[in-house]
Amino acid sequence: MKTGYLIDMDGVVYRENQLIAGAAEFVQALTATETPFLFLTNNSAPTPEDLVVRLQHLGIHGLSRRHFYTSALNTADFLCEADPHCTVFAVGEGGLLAALNERKIPNDTIRPHYVVIGEGAISMEKLSKAHECIERGARLVATNPDNWCPVTHEKTRPGAGATASFLEASTGRRAYYLGKPNGFMFQQARRKLAGFTGSAPEQVIMIGDTMETDIRGAFEAGMQSYLVLSGSTQFEMVGDYVYQPTRILQSVGDLVEEIKTGKPGNPMYDQPTEPGARRVEHLGIRHQTDIFAFHKPRPRPAMTK
Numbered sequence: 001m002k003t004g005y006l007i008d009m010d011g012v013v014y015r016e017n018q019l020i021a022g023a024a025e026f027v028q029a030l031t032a033t034e035t036p037f038l039f040l041t042n043n044s045a046p047t048p049e050d051l052v053v054r055l056q057h058l059g060i061h062g063l064s065r066r067h068f069y070t071s072a073l074n075t076a077d078f079l080c081e082a083d084p085h086c087t088v089f090a091v092g093e094g095g096l097l098a099a100l101n102e103r104k105i106p107n108d109t110i111r112p113h114y115v116v117i118g119e120g121a122i123s124m125e126k127l128s129k130a131h132e133c134i135e136r137g138a139r140l141v142a143t144n145p146d147n148w149c150p151v152t153h154e155k156t157r158p159g160a161g162a163t164a165s166f167l168e169a170s171t172g173r174r175a176y177y178l179g180k181p182n183g184f185m186f187q188q189a190r191r192k193l194a195g196f197t198g199s200a201p202e203q204v205i206m207i208g209d210t211m212e213t214d215i216r217g218a219f220e221a222g223m224q225s226y227l228v229l230s231g232s233t234q235f236e237m238v239g240d241y242v243y244q245p246t247r248i249l250q251s252v253g254d255l256v257e258e259i260k261t262g263k264p265g266n267p268m269y270d271q272p273t274e275p276g277a278r279r280v281e282h283l284g285i286r287h288q289t290d291i292f293a294f295h296k297p298r299p300r301p302a303m304t305k
Contacts, residue, residue, distance in 0.1 A: 004036040004193040004201030006186070006223075009051070010043070010149070011209035011231020012252060019058045020230045022253015027060050029259040036196035037067070040189055040206070042144035042179040042213060044072035044118035044160060045093040066196075069189055071143040071160075071179030072099040072118060077188055078178055079105055079141070083113060089133045091126050091163065092118025096143060111136055117164045117175070118143040127166060134171045140164060144179030146213070180208075181217030190221075207252060209233055211241050219243040228252055 007013065013023045030037045039051065046054070048065035055063060072092070076099040079086055087108035090096055096118035100107070115130045115138045134140055146159030164175040179185055186206075194200040205224045208214020209231025218225035220243075227245035229235055230252075238248065249255065258265040 001203055002036075002197070002199075002201045003203045003205060004038075004190075004196070005030065006038055006040045006189050006193070006204060006206045006218075007252070008180075008206075008208035008210070008214050008231075009039050009041045012207060012228055013039070013055070013060075014058055015231070017058070019060070020251055020253075022251050022256060024059050025256045026252040026259070027063075029256050031062055033259055035259060036193045036201055038189055038193055038196075039068045040180065040185070041068070042071045042146055042159075043149070044070055044075070044096045044099075044143035044179075045120050046070065046095045047098050048073075050095065066192075069185075069192055070095055070099070071185065072096040074182075074185045074188055075116060075118075075141065075143045075178045076100050076103040076105060078184055079103070079114065079116075086113040088112050088114045088116045089130060089138065090116045090118070091122065091130055092116070092143070092160075093120040109133075112138050114139050114141050115167070116141050116143065117160050117167070119160050122158075122163055127163070127170075130167055131170050134167060134173055140167055140171070140173050140175040142175045142177045142179075144213075145177035145181075146179075180213035181220060183217070183221055186217055186221035186223065205246075207255075211238065211243075211245075215241075215245045216243055226255075 048068035051068045052063050072095045080103050087106045089109055089112040112133055115133050142160050142164035145161040147161040148156045149159045168175055190204055206214055206218035207226045209228050211233055215225045215227055224246040226247045226249055228249050228251050
């Protein structure tokens with residue numbers, strides 16, 4: 001069975017400016033076996049070319065822009081399908097502006113059809129302008145729903161979802177959130193995987209470190225999902241969610257031999273995948289209805305809406 005992989009980046013391949021152990025070998029194994037793969041990120045700030053260079057600096061070579069699909073590209077694709085002749089007022093960084101420009105979506109600061117929110121480059125002047133455009137009838141679109149994003153184990157940064165929430169509060173209008181876990185992101189990513197081999201892989205697996213975006217999006221898109229514990233999700237948190245990953249791994253390094261040989265490895269935890277299969281409790285993972293799960297303190301609101 002031909003398998004393709006969608007791979008989150010931050011927390012899966014690198015953390016800040018350091019590769020996660022086994023990540024380089026994982027990408028090398030994918031390339032050597034001609035396995036189709038696509039890096040899927042909610043970060044709208046970088047361009048695919050930026051990400052190629054970043055991974056080169058970290059020690060992963062041989063990639064091109066076609067290996068990357070960002071929420072900025074996903075937003076541009078969505079607008080072209082939903083409203084081919086639209087104009088936008090964009091609040092974001094180079095990746096978002098470049099994606100809109102590539103699809104020839106004009107910038108309009110007077111009466112745009114959409115206000116598009118991405119990461120970074122936020123000022124009160126831009127927020128006021130966005131507010132004004134929305135009051136004039138523009139619809140509000142966010143590249144992703146992330147209220148905050150992890151940078152290190154001790155540090156986070158505001159996300160596009162937080163900025164969109166500001167405008168929702170000031171205008172009374174609801175935003176439409178693209179990126180993961182929106183099904184449009186996964187639908188487009190599946191199409192792009194098909195472009196690697198000329199036909200769609202029979203099985204697509206999402207590998208990510210975040211339950212709210214990577215694992216939920218894959219579950220709702222009908223894909224298998226592998227959760228890695230090298231990023232933002234700790235093992236004991238997994239049981240708090242109604243949806244569950246297919247497998248739980250320490251890192252993508254656990255998949256290297258499996259990809260090279262084509263033989264399943266020994267995951268830290270497997271979920272049943274057959275319809276009607278009974279979920280087996282393992283290593284302390286709790287079911288969503290465990291009463292104690294609802295009393296765990298949370299340092300901040302959920303990452304996404």
